Amino acid sequence: MTEGAIGIDIGGTTTAIGIIDKSGEVLAERVIDTARHGDIEKFIAEIESRIDEEFRELEKKNIKPAIKGIGIGAPNGNYYKGTIEYAPNLTFKGVVPFVELMKKKFAYETIVLTNDANAAAIGEMIYGGAKHMKNFIVITLGTGLGSGLVVNGELVYGHDGFAGELGHVTVVRGGRMCPTGRRGSLETYASATGIKRTVFELLADSIEDSELRDISFNQLTSKMIYEAAVKGDPIALQAFDVTAKYLGEALADTVMHTSPEAIFLFGGLASAGDMIIKPTKEYMERDLLKIFQNKVQILPSKLEGAKAAFLGASALVWKEISN
Amino acid sequence: MTEGAIGIDIGGTTTAIGIIDKSGEVLAERVIDTARHGDIEKFIAEIESRIDEEFRELEKKNIKPAIKGIGIGAPNGNYYKGTIEYAPNLTFKGVVPFVELMKKKFAYETIVLTNDANAAAIGEMIYGGAKHMKNFIVITLGTGLGSGLVVNGELVYGHDGFAGELGHVTVVRGGRMCPTGRRGSLETYASATGIKRTVFELLADSIEDSELRDISFNQLTSKMIYEAAVKGDPIALQAFDVTAKYLGEALADTVMHTSPEAIFLFGGLASAGDMIIKPTKEYMERDLLKIFQNKVQILPSKLEGAKAAFLGASALVWKEISN
Numbered sequence: 001m002t003e004g005a006i007g008i009d010i011g012g013t014t015t016a017i018g019i020i021d022k023s024g025e026v027l028a029e030r031v032i033d034t035a036r037h038g039d040i041e042k043f044i045a046e047i048e049s050r051i052d053e054e055f056r057e058l059e060k061k062n063i064k065p066a067i068k069g070i071g072i073g074a075p076n077g078n079y080y081k082g083t084i085e086y087a088p089n090l091t092f093k094g095v096v097p098f099v100e101l102m103k104k105k106f107a108y109e110t111i112v113l114t115n116d117a118n119a120a121a122i123g124e125m126i127y128g129g130a131k132h133m134k135n136f137i138v139i140t141l142g143t144g145l146g147s148g149l150v151v152n153g154e155l156v157y158g159h160d161g162f163a164g165e166l167g168h169v170t171v172v173r174g175g176r177m178c179p180t181g182r183r184g185s186l187e188t189y190a191s192a193t194g195i196k197r198t199v200f201e202l203l204a205d206s207i208e209d210s211e212l213r214d215i216s217f218n219q220l221t222s223k224m225i226y227e228a229a230v231k232g233d234p235i236a237l238q239a240f241d242v243t244a245k246y247l248g249e250a251l252a253d254t255v256m257h258t259s260p261e262a263i264f265l266f267g268g269l270a271s272a273g274d275m276i277i278k279p280t281k282e283y284m285e286r287d288l289l290k291i292f293q294n295k296v297q298i299l300p301s302k303l304e305g306a307k308a309a310f311l312g313a314s315a316l317v318w319k320e321i322s323n
Numbered sequence: 324m325t326e327g328a329i330g331i332d333i334g335g336t337t338t339a340i341g342i343i344d345k346s347g348e349v350l351a352e353r354v355i356d357t358a359r360h361g362d363i364e365k366f367i368a369e370i371e372s373r374i375d376e377e378f379r380e381l382e383k384k385n386i387k388p389a390i391k392g393i394g395i396g397a398p399n400g401n402y403y404k405g406t407i408e409y410a411p412n413l414t415f416k417g418v419v420p421f422v423e424l425m426k427k428k429f430a431y432e433t434i435v436l437t438n439d440a441n442a443a444a445i446g447e448m449i450y451g452g453a454k455h456m457k458n459f460i461v462i463t464l465g466t467g468l469g470s471g472l473v474v475n476g477e478l479v480y481g482h483d484g485f486a487g488e489l490g491h492v493t494v495v496r497g498g499r500m501c502p503t504g505r506r507g508s509l510e511t512y513a514s515a516t517g518i519k520r521t522v523f524e525l526l527a528d529s530i531e532d533s534e535l536r537d538i539s540f541n542q543l544t545s546k547m548i549y550e551a552a553v554k555g556d557p558i559a560l561q562a563f564d565v566t567a568k569y570l571g572e573a574l575a576d577t578v579m580h581t582s583p584e585a586i587f588l589f590g591g592l593a594s595a596g597d598m599i600i601k602p603t604k605e606y607m608e609r610d611l612l613k614i615f616q617n618k619v620q621i622l623p624s625k626l627e628g629a630k631a632a633f634l635g636a637s638a639l640v641w642k643e644i645s646n
Contacts, residue, residue: 163579180613256491259481259483
């Protein structure tokens with residue numbers, strides 16, 4: 001009988017739920033609206049009914065995986081406590097005892113939760129480009145910047161389960177406002193939102209023509225910036241360079257903490273490929289101490305786009321069982 | 324029979340060699356001049372003869388410890404390779420295969436080397452204030468700034484053995500020159516040398532009277548700055564505040580990497596106690612993301628001054644054997 005795990009990726013907008021076999025093959029998947037319910041009990045009830053649906057679908061195909069547990073990736077997810085705490089982009093406020101609530105619905109022994117970037121790192125380790133690595137980092141470039149640090153083959157959770165918040169290191173003293181009330185944190189520069197803010201700063205500062213001058217802040221997406229850059233738009237090109245500079249410089253500091261073999265970029269902005277990876281690497285190298293130079297790879301995540309998030313979450317189960 | 328280990332701390336000026344029993348009691352100790360020989364073979368020959376001396380001294384007292392190995396802390400020491408690489412303050416140039424050379428002289432199975440700050444961290448874990456901690460950091464504030472990071476109860480060596488170079492994260496873009504040829508790294512602000520440079524910057528900028536106006540750069544020590552600060556000297560007081568600001572802000576970024584339970588300050592400047600610890604903590608807290616606030620202690624190292632370094636080095640042996 002095939003062994004499998006359920007992976008749940010909770011995002012601000014949507015939540016993806018997959019049943020994945022141990023080799024990483026997605027057997028069934030559903031996407032639900034995270035915000036629709038507001039109420040956490042109703043949200044979990046919908047997760048439960050969608051998982052039931054998935055099992056019925058598999059049964060029809062005569063696939064009956066032996067499910068070993070549920071892995072959950074969520075913003076501000078705490079591995080030790082199984083809680084989601086004060087996640088600014090979720091409608092569930094305060095401290096949500098998510099694993100505890102799930103255990104009331106599901107009898108699996110292993111139900112484990114961590115933040116979404118940590119789940120991505122575990123996914124990279126089990127199914128992606130970090131299969132043979134003991135020391136690496138995954139950076140997720142979405143609305144914000146998340147990170148999962150792996151040291152000696154283990155995820156770094158820290159003493160409280162919250163380690164790996166690289167999006168909040170300060171890169172510009174008194175710099176851009178962050179939703180956390182602080183200023184100048186990395187994610188206000190290096191993320192899908194950050195590059196938008198950079199475009200608007202450049203449009204204000206420069207007098208160069210750009211197709212981005214016709215797009216409002218709310219309309220603009222990092223994909224549009226990428227497409228403009230590919231066509232040679234000077235503002236878009238410069239925006240990628242500025243983003244890479246902040247990211248590369250911050251990653252140099254990070255390398256001097258944990259000296260990883262590779263740093264994987266994951267998520268929307270990372271799909272710009274060499275447009276972001278090449279200059280990020282150059283800026284990083286420029287700042288590194290000699291003993292670290294030309295050693296650390298910056299690579300695109302090898303997890304497949306839409307499925308990557310719940311694949312990572314499901315991988316948490318195998319990691320947990322092996323510990 | 325008492326079990327023991329030999330601890331060797333190699334510094335730019337002196338090298339301390341101790342025989343320590345497993346409980347951390349120093350049975351014998353010697354200090355030699357590191358720079359005197361220049362030649363690495365002669366240096367190791369002197370280490371050997373001093374260790375012989377120590378054993379003869381112990382024999383007279385009828386103490387015959389069962390020595391389990393040798394632990395060595397050295398600047399730019401590489402744990403994986405057992406080498407000292409391009410250490411700027413040592414007369415031994417290039418890559419020195421220190422463990423290999425020691426193995427020619429000593430038959431112990433365990434001869435292990437790491438950088439001095441990592442040795443201090445292992446010492447803190449085995450004999451100091453971090454006995455029950457799994458996630459902590461030791462910062463050594465000497466001529467430069469060194470660091471040892473512990474995650475999940477293990478020292479972070481990174482993929483290449485060089486992790487934990489927090490002295491070289493950039494805190495001021497285009498800031499003070501560093502002996503590495505880079506600019507603005509943390510240790511040019513937060514170290515015994517850094518606080519001297521800050522005093523001179525303040526003496527140049529301000530018109531306030533200060534007893535430090537009578538002392539040359541080469542004469543000035545961090546101890547003098549501390550003593551002036553205790554007497555209320557305004558420049559000295561301000562210099563501690565500036566030093567704490569850079570250190571605290573950098574430590575906030577570090578906390579967002581590994582979320583340690585405590586950060587221990589070790590070495591000359593750390594002996595200023597609350598004069599440096601209190602403001603460092605305040606500046607760190609101001610920069611932390613809410614989920615990290617009021618959780619991370621900043622503490623003075625609990626290892627006893629002069630013996631701390633080789634005590635940490637000897638502790639490497641026990642850590643190695645337990646792995």
